[in-house]
Amino acid sequence: MTLLPQDSELGELVCSARGCTAAATTDLRWNNVKIHTPERRKHWLACDAHASSLSAYLSARGLLREVVPLADEATTTA
Template sequence: MSTPAPADEPLTCSAKGCRAPASWSLRWNNPRLHDPDRRKTWLACPAHRETLGDFLEARGFLREVAPLSSPTLEA
């Protein structure tokens, strides 16, 4: 949804039009398109964590939600 930020800029929320700093990582995959172990990541600010998660969950895509600073977050 959003383009990667340069290393010196804070990561921002993936919600359309939102420029708030991200604090959550929503890891997901579309089983019709991705291998079962592949994960894509959307970033979320506190205000959009639930709505982005609900969007992914309604489609059966959401696999994990973790704080952005979580050591399990893969690049």
């Protein structure tokens, strides 16, 4: 289980897409097994407008492992 810091600890969580400043709604969990251990997860955050394009980018490279709504994260960080 991955725990993200509370919003109050980081400020607003924003989309990882270049130039986007929208609030993130999705956690795209990925790793590159060539350089990371299989259980390690890196995170890209995405807004609703960029979730599909960022997911497609990671998927095309075989890196995407999980897509989790940030609302689900909020319930696991307590």
